[in-house]
Every structure is written in structure tokens, then in C-alpha cells.
Amino acid sequence: MSQYRTAIIACGVIARVHARGWLGVPGQPTAIGAIADTNPDARREFGDFFNVGQEHRYADYREMLDKERPDFVDVCSWHQQHAEMVIAAAARRPKAIICQKPMATSLGEADEMLTACIRNGVNLIIAFQRPHHATWLQARELIRQGAIGQVTQIQLDDGGNLLNTNSHNIRLALFLMDEPQAEWVMGTVERTTDLVERGLPAEEACLGLVQCSNGATILIQGNLVRGLGQGCRVIGTEGIMELDTTHHPDSEIPDDGSMYTPEIPSARYNYEIGVVRYMNGATNGWQQVEAPWHDCWAHQCQEAIDWAEGKIEQPISSAERARAVQEIMMALYESARKRQRIYMPLKTRVNPLRLMVENGDLPVEWPGRYESRARLVRGEGMSWHQG
Numbered sequence: 001m002s003q004y005r006t007a008i009i010a011c012g013v014i015a016r017v018h019a020r021g022w023l024g025v026p027g028q029p030t031a032i033g034a035i036a037d038t039n040p041d042a043r044r045e046f047g048d049f050f051n052v053g054q055e056h057r058y059a060d061y062r063e064m065l066d067k068e069r070p071d072f073v074d075v076c077s078w079h080q081q082h083a084e085m086v087i088a089a090a091a092r093r094p095k096a097i098i099c100q101k102p103m104a105t106s107l108g109e110a111d112e113m114l115t116a117c118i119r120n121g122v123n124l125i126i127a128f129q130r131p132h133h134a135t136w137l138q139a140r141e142l143i144r145q146g147a148i149g150q151v152t153q154i155q156l157d158d159g160g161n162l163l164n165t166n167s168h169n170i171r172l173a174l175f176l177m178d179e180p181q182a183e184w185v186m187g188t189v190e191r192t193t194d195l196v197e198r199g200l201p202a203e204e205a206c207l208g209l210v211q212c213s214n215g216a217t218i219l220i221q222g223n224l225v226r227g228l229g230q231g232c233r234v235i236g237t238e239g240i241m242e243l244d245t246t247h248h249p250d251s252e253i254p255d256d257g258s259m260y261t262p263e264i265p266s267a268r269y270n271y272e273i274g275v276v277r278y279m280n281g282a283t284n285g286w287q288q289v290e291a292p293w294h295d296c297w298a299h300q301c302q303e304a305i306d307w308a309e310g311k312i313e314q315p316i317s318s319a320e321r322a323r324a325v326q327e328i329m330m331a332l333y334e335s336a337r338k339r340q341r342i343y344m345p346l347k348t349r350v351n352p353l354r355l356m357v358e359n360g361d362l363p364v365e366w367p368g369r370y371e372s373r374a375r376l377v378r379g380e381g382m383s384w385h386q387g
Helices: 013-023 040-049 061-068 079-091 107-119 134-144 162-176 296-308 319-338 352-359
Strands: 004-009 030-036 072-075 096-100 123-127 151-156 182-190 193-197 205-212 217-222 232-236 239-247 272-280 366-371
Touching (some): 004 013, 004 061, 013 030, 013 096, 013 296, 030 040, 030 061, 072 079, 079 096, 107 123, 134 239, 134 272, 162 217, 319 352
Parallel strands (some): 004 030, 151 217
Antiparallel strands (some): 151 232, 182 205
8 A cells, every 4th residue: 555645736748747757656655646627527537547536536726635635746737827836735734745847937936935835844846857867867977977077068959938848958957067056147039929838928939048156058049959859968178968868669658548638648758768978088989878767757756755754855856956947047038138147146036028028028020829838728718727
């Protein structure tokens, strides 16, 4: 019998990935004890697939938290619900909360989440799962050992906007360099259409530079060049390293059964593989990094359990580290808004991109609001929070 119970808020595609992560921890110490979602189809499909009893399925997540009192809470909603749901969960004092990335939509929200968790003695993890790849953990060790010398720059060139895909890569860059502080940033954005991503105004392309306290810089090129995607290129004084992702063959990946699948099979995320190669003066070309594979999501859940049990002092994906990502992203937007370099700590608490859009500083050239993730919503309301 499982030792702990996890309650999941929002039963969409990413919730399935999180659930497989909890169930994939060796020894399966945690069961999916309760779920909450406003959409009845989502509750039914998810509950049936993961064997959650009817009496443990809720339309109101606060009712679920009050009645179930779970050990762990897993927030899998869209960005704009993260702060509200984490703060509400923290008030019920579970052992730990995992919240899907990005941490929040503004620096102010991120700090409110941290304050609520600190005040209630609750550990908070933000699900930036990819640093938990076995090969990416090994990559950090190689960098620590000097395999490519001193890091001078990490290049990020994924498609998508900052809050969604590039938040992953900013987190990766900080992880590989052992969490340096950002000293200043300079950034710009392009937004010529009324694009939103999960209901929040989003840029079509972004360019940014981050100066770190270790002397290295992070170069962010969102939707500008074709590159490594989910990963990065690390430039060192004595070599270069590239990190990328792939996944197991589709024939080896479990399907979603009768659950609604608007995009790829959700388990593809659980079966993702980190890929790393590097070269220096002694390797005679690219050297592939090998490490025994594990589900990075399960590794993250294991750390949540170990943190709650006092076995580790700070997990890879602690909220304090996610806040550093949030501050960099918001500072890049603020740099675009103020047209100048932004020195840390960032004083602006709201989302500067949203502020620019609301103030008309980024006029739309081709009108017509559209949602880049519209295929993921359910029901006639075309919204996460409506049936």
C-alpha cells in the first residue's frame, strides 16, 4: 500500500505526465488519491484511466483540498491559475506542492507563492523536469570537472515564447552553471499579431542577453533561428557541449487509452531522452555522453518525497531556483518596455509584456486574437475553466 497520497489539480495532458511521474517512483510510495477539474469529461477520463474513485473526483479544487487533505498537491493548470492554486494549496499545509512551469505570469505572483509556502512551512517545487535527465545530470558533472573549460556563454535557440518553451532552457542554463546570479539583462520582443498563449499575451519572437555573476552570458533566441530546440549549446574556453532531447520509439510509449488526445501521446514526455555530446582538444571530435536512462518526471517526484522526508536540503527544481528564471524572463520584457539594460534585482512586479500590450506600446499590425494552444482546451467555452 502506498505511503503517501497526491492530489492533482487540472486533469489535462500535462497532468497525465505528472501522474506517471508519481507512479514511476521506485517502490511507488505515492498513489493518485484525488483529482479536481471543472470539466466533467476530463475528470471522468483521467479518473478512470488512473483508477481514482468517483468519491475522490471534484469540480472544485478547494473542496478537494479540504476534504482529502493530501500529502502532496500537484498543480497542472495553465499559467494564470498557478499562483491562485498554489497559495490555496499552501494554506492547507501539505508536505509539498509541485506546480507545472512556468512558476507564474509575473514576479509579483512568484513572490506571493513563495511567501504563502514559507508562511505555512510547505515545500514548493516548480516542474522544470529536464535537468533531471540522467545525461543532463552527467553533463553538469562534466562541466564541473572542466571538460570544456570555463563556461563563457550558453546559447538557447528554441521556438516559442519565453514563458512556455524558453523558460525551460533558461532554467537549464542556470542549472548547468550551478545557479549563478543574473546581474543584468537586455532584451527585445516582436509582437505584430494579437497572439496569446494559454490566455496570456505572448511575443512571436524574442532576443535576449543575460550577464551572470560567474562571468558567462546566456543568449536567448526565441523563434529566430533553427537550433537545438529543447536544450542548449554551451561554449567553454576549452571546448563546446550540446544538449538536446529525443524520445523512445513510439512503439514503446504507452498510449492514453480513451482519454482525449489533442496532440502527441502524453507519455512521450515521460519517455523523453536527454542527448548530450561535447568536444575538446583531447576528444578527437564529438564525444557522446552516456548514462542509464530514467523518467525525469519520476526523478523529480522522488526529490519532492526526499525533500519532505528531510533527506535532501534543496531539490534541483526548488521554487527559489524557478523564481530566478521568472525574474530573468520578466526583466527581459522590462528591458523591451523601457528600451534599456535592466539591472537585477528587478523592481517591476507585474508582467511587463502584458503592460506593453495593454498600454498600446506593441500595436497589432494584423488584428484578430488567436490562442496558440487552442487545440488543448475543452468544451464549447474554448477555455480551460469552462465546461
